[in-house]
Amino acid sequence: MDNSVWWLTLYSLIACCIIMVLVWLWAHKINNAGVVDIFWSYNFPVIAVILLLLAPGFEIRKQLICVMVIIAGGRLGTHILTRTVSHLDEEEGRYQQLRQEWGPNPDRTFFWFFQAQALSNVILAIPFFVICMNTSTHLSPLEYAGVAIWLISVIGESVADTQLRAFKKEPANKGKVCSRGLWNYSRHPNYFFQWMMWMSYLVFALASPYGYLAIISPAIILYLLLRVTGIPITEEQSIRSKGDAFREYQRTTSAFVPWFKKKA
Incomplete structure (x- = not known):
């Protein structure tokens, strides 16, 4: 596989990690870790845009898979955003439970939890990397x-x-x-x-x-x-x-x- 895949992976990881740092700061300010789900979904379109712009694969194939990812990730992220914003001052029960389990300083643990979500975005994007590296002009x-x-x-x-x-x-x-x-x-x-x-x-x-x-x-x-x-x-x-x-x-x-x- 072309060595450029490692650079694309690194760019994607840096982008997702930076996004999750900003999301963690917001979550800390509003005391609602549930917002991580919104940007976990939105991170996939971010990776898709990076691949669409920089990956060496066949352009039509790249456009096809990246549009699929952008639509799916954007739809899910927006659905979660609408649901979360409607009760932004009330943290979802799952995260309230984690907050209790993680002791007196849960925000520090949530920081690494958010970074793990960024890493999971890149790992789960393996199909997108594989597809966007394919230079065959035959679908x-x-x-x-x-x-x-x-x-x-x-x-x-x-x-x-x-x-x-x-x-x-x-x-x-x-x-x-x-x-x-x-x-x-x-x-x-x-x-x-x-x-x-x-x-x-x-x-x-x-x-x-x-x-x-x-x-x-x-x-x-x-x-x-x-x-x-x-x-x-x-x-x-x-x-x-x-x-x-x-x-x-x-x-x-x-x-x-x-x-x-x-x-x-």
């Missing part, structure tokens, strides 16, 4: 398949987010569990389609040299969603806030993959 069927899977995942995630947002806007639903639309078949359809999006990047990257390295990204995302910062923490918070209503929801719905029918 593979795998790349078209990746675009198709990406379209389905973006639409699915957008629908899930819209359905949940509409549910929460209704005052009568305060304290209740959303089981409308896609949420009737999965407790986390947004997470499922987010993972599916990373699978689309893997499929796209398999047409490029070293494309197999792209499996790292969906594997990490799946592990985080199922075992670490996704479903476990989200459901712990839901049980604390909704109690038995959410336990019943757990009993009757799939945790991740949307099924066509509820479990018996």
